[in-house]
Amino acid sequence: MEKRIKERKVLTGEQERHLLYQMKLIRRFEEKSAEQYTKEKIRGFLHLYIGEEAVAVGVTQALSAEDYVLSTYREHGHALARNMDPGSIMAEMYGKQEGCSKGRGGSMHLFDATFNFYGGNAIVAGHLPMAVGMALASKKQQKKNITCCFFGEGAAAEGEFHEAMNLAALWQVPALFICENNLYAMGTALKYTHAMQYIEKKGVGYGIDSSAVDGMDLIAVSKAANDAVKYIKTNNKPYFLVCNTYRFRPHSMFDAELYRDKKEVEEWKKKDPIPRYQQDLINKKRLSKKQIDEMDKHIEAEINKAVTLAEEGTWEPVEDLTKFVYSGQ
Amino acid sequence: MEKRIKERKVLTGEQERHLLYQMKLIRRFEEKSAEQYTKEKIRGFLHLYIGEEAVAVGVTQALSAEDYVLSTYREHGHALARNMDPGSIMAEMYGKQEGCSKGRGGSMHLFDATFNFYGGNAIVAGHLPMAVGMALASKKQQKKNITCCFFGEGAAAEGEFHEAMNLAALWQVPALFICENNLYAMGTALKYTHAMQYIEKKGVGYGIDSSAVDGMDLIAVSKAANDAVKYIKTNNKPYFLVCNTYRFRPHSMFDAELYRDKKEVEEWKKKDPIPRYQQDLINKKRLSKKQIDEMDKHIEAEINKAVTLAEEGTWEPVEDLTKFVYSGQ
Amino acid sequence: MKMEKMTYREALKQGIREALLNDERVFLMGEDVGHYGGAFAVSKGLLQEFGADRIMDVPLSESGFVGAGVGAALAGMKPIVEVMTVNFSLLAMDQIINNAATLLHMSGGQLNVPLVIRMGCGIGRQLAAQHSHSWEPYFASVPGLIVLSVGTHEDARGMLLSALKSPDPVILFEYTFMLNMDKEVAPDAGAVDITKAKVRRDGKDITLITYGNGVYKSLEAAEELSSQGIEVEVIDLRVLRPLDEETLLASVAKTHRALVVEDAWRSGGMAAEVFSRIIEKGFFELDAPLQRLCGQEVPIPYPRHLEEASVPQPQDIVDTIRKMIGL
Amino acid sequence: MKMEKMTYREALKQGIREALLNDERVFLMGEDVGHYGGAFAVSKGLLQEFGADRIMDVPLSESGFVGAGVGAALAGMKPIVEVMTVNFSLLAMDQIINNAATLLHMSGGQLNVPLVIRMGCGIGRQLAAQHSHSWEPYFASVPGLIVLSVGTHEDARGMLLSALKSPDPVILFEYTFMLNMDKEVAPDAGAVDITKAKVRRDGKDITLITYGNGVYKSLEAAEELSSQGIEVEVIDLRVLRPLDEETLLASVAKTHRALVVEDAWRSGGMAAEVFSRIIEKGFFELDAPLQRLCGQEVPIPYPRHLEEASVPQPQDIVDTIRKMIGL
Ligand SMILES: Cc1ncc(C[n+]2csc(CCOP(=O)(O)OP(=O)(O)O)c2C)c(N)n1
Ligand SMILES: Cc1ncc(C[n+]2csc(CCOP(=O)(O)OP(=O)(O)O)c2C)c(N)n1
């Protein structure tokens, strides 16, 4: 990233607090989701993002409302960072019509076109080619927006990763590829997934500039993402950013976590991005005890509102089963 | 290829003449094939290798009879370099039962298990994963053979390339990947296929050592292939060798060659590996005029024999149509 | 309408050209569609006419560029993606089924995918086992897709234009075997109806249902049979999904016998589904068992005589129908 | 034979274990089969027992490792490749069809591919549109493949062992919905016959043909109907390719009515092919139109009530059969 623009965006205190708020909202939202899963209010696969919040929030703050965002089945964080309504997400996980995907999708398939949030893809790496296509459309239409695509380090082993990176580079489309390297693909550790474990080095094979960042550090992620977005807009080229991070929770609610040591998890929890950033703001006098309390209360209220919306939501009538298969149904 | 073994195999005059013989045999065989195609003796797709002979011959001389070889639809050269009977190949292209694949496959599907020649694959890059699996089997069985897999630079854009390279590196299997970079994938020039046009650089993303060689130079290819084979056997690791070459003929018999300049073709023809190597042997006093004549005559006889075998070959009875769908039929 | 002799290839090209002229959002992308002129010369000259933004050569990466087509469609374009031949479509199958066909549903109706995928298809050029596939039935079973089979020159000229009007993904099968065939077409023929099967020949004695490569073969057989006094009603399915049951049932209600002809492998072919629809709603109209002439259950062999034996030929159709009629 | 209560999961695992013990050439490879213990805990403990050479975790690269399985099979191994679920199989479809199923033919009989591919399959865990597929019919239409559907605990225990005896590639569908179900199995039960369909319940009034998730559902419905005086013959297809027509036709010749039940999408499902076989050879045995209860033509929705409505339930079977019998 030689030509990368070094200029930094300086955030106001309010903006900083908003980022903390977003990380906390994601954390609480997911804790609540896990609870609701245990109560069997939520079913199917539920993949928690807990531990990785700095990535979604740090990257998303660099985007504009017009930018397109695509993600995986582990996308609550991205959806919330994108300012989608927590209620519409919770309702979606309940399978209610008030959900952002009308309840058809569940946890793995959150969509909200009004926020330019394009899912919610549960085929690993299946959304990477789509992201290239969306960015290509922007280029053809001479729009100024970029496309941001989140995926895991496991996904980078799929052929789609290779094809998408090459196409993006060939066509010089405004795409930001964010690899969330949380060291595991389900139970398969990085070393069993990639012969070359510095994922950012894969950029070389495509002539795509790339870098890696500490994904547990919101400030670092934000800066890297801001730089990346600038780079894309200045150079009219894609960029590849690897965020090294960790999930504190099992892969999904079905996972017995036989493949990793409890100690390893505990070590990583010490790097929890939320207390780290919070402390940082306190140190910088950008955040008072009172503001924290208010924030936490506000989040609690948001979560409760979300659960209420989901609880009170309605089931789609069975007669509508075959709706949404073709347009205009 | 830091750890690459520098030791060189010194060829005898006879061996050198044999390599020239093989290149010439391939050339004449294919010229004859084109003729027979025009006469409608051969049908379907016919992809000529003319111009690229140094690659097949140079690489194959580095292999042992136990090694597994896989190739594409442009595989006459590899099959002949592997010492498969020209008659069985010609008969295959005629669709006769005497063909190496009993006539079922045609030009794109030459197989001969007795020569450890595993095709003949017409889905671009479809044989790369198979090659990894064959090498894996050798490793599991503690065999000493390697697997050599030829493919084009176009194939390297497919997801299968990426997956196969990564698997080979992860599993540390004895596989030699040979990319025949002839600058075109059908009519699509390298620059439209790969953002990173130095194909060997793709090795980085997989932690696979790699290099590129002048594929029009038999000696260079032979040395590079010998080195690569040594490397694989010494390090128990895969290796990636890119041979930069050119096809003098159209992609297939259907190709109007709208996409490249006649001049470009003429320029490359000046690098023709056959006269170059022949002159080299003459200069080194390894080859006399008489030997050349004898060689050419011998080749002519071989080709005639092949055509005769094909002409006199038999058609499989229509009643056997559904044979070879399941074993033991 | 003034008619003009035109190859199937030319008809396809005119359709693409008109689509590109009609709508700025339309672009064509695929392997070798540009500089090479199209693997089968269908798009020859279009790069020169429309430029590299509208006629995009892509690398060998079927999943990648089909997926990119899905994305571009989501973001307001109208991509025509050419998968050179159906033989390579398996590499893009995940994108087609799990994304193109499914996004509308998964998103609760938010995201439609106005993508057209064209594929060369079928047998008949001695291209052997990996290059002669007839996989229309796979795609025809997928909810969310519209699947069209271009069995005539008229449809070659018009189906693409109709497909581009669909808000949902359309798969368009073109038949490489027919490329050089000449037929009369109205040069200004536009979009065609893509909701209905079409009776290509009226007849009273038996219904012959087919599509794709089967259409002209069946018409040829029907002519021969007509000279023998048997009047075959030939129906071209055209729309493989959703199937137009009505046209089929109406014909069977008239003839009381039906034969289905297709090149696809017998097990699980379109014929099986057509049988089922007729059985479900027209069982009591039938005077005799439905029959099918399909592709043999074998990867297609290279030699001409075996290739020909792999799929129904006009003479097979004639023989079968004579037997069915009791001659 | 002494019987023992065992989950479907345990039965599958015992089968794999026995296969690994029987033959050194056998190894299991797939995503998360090792350290994770298998996505559905089927292979839990096997890594510890057999080591990393025999139980291989692979990266996410379905085409890559399935293709590697083909290669390993060619070179003398007996790989069991697990594609975690059928939902991801499209990514490997080219390797399965164009290589595994086709090499024997293309090579004129030289190269056989003794590969077994296991896939978790089906609906029933609220996993929504991309994770609930029933694609048995796609594979069942491919010449060169043997396609098995593991609809009972007995087959869960034995089918893999039989599959490993095949010189040709076998696709084995396992049903994640049944994993926790307990049934009586003989713990030393070995290989089962994989050439035949199986009558799981005798009956004289109607033939019910099914497979996979349909088997226990159909047996449940049959019990209910029996209590109402209707005796249903339940046939488990088991072998989806090549279909055992004989067993089907014999039953229809007895009952003169048949219903096919499956979770796969209706259009182009196994039912269509079963219909066709019966029509072709048993038409005159039929007293009434064949009927089918299949998956609805919709990507599977997430909410439980819609998911359940997407595929036939025992009560649907009961209702349909009562109507067919004229009650
Ligand atoms: C093509 C495909 N193969 C397998 C799966 C099953 N699966 C779901 S998530 C997952 C691991 C993905 O790991 P990674 O990309 O690192 O993302 P993470 O879950 O760690 O965020 C696997 C194997 C899938 N959904 N899609
Ligand atoms: C998966 C797939 N896509 C497309 C094709 C059609 N096709 C055949 S050869 C070819 C070009 C391959 O180029 P390259 O890999 O460079 O090999 P070369 O022909 O130059 O030796 C294409 C596009 C194919 N056979 N398989």
Ligand SMILES: [Mg+2]
């Ligand atoms: Mg991960």
Ligand SMILES: [Mg+2]
């Ligand atoms: Mg090339």
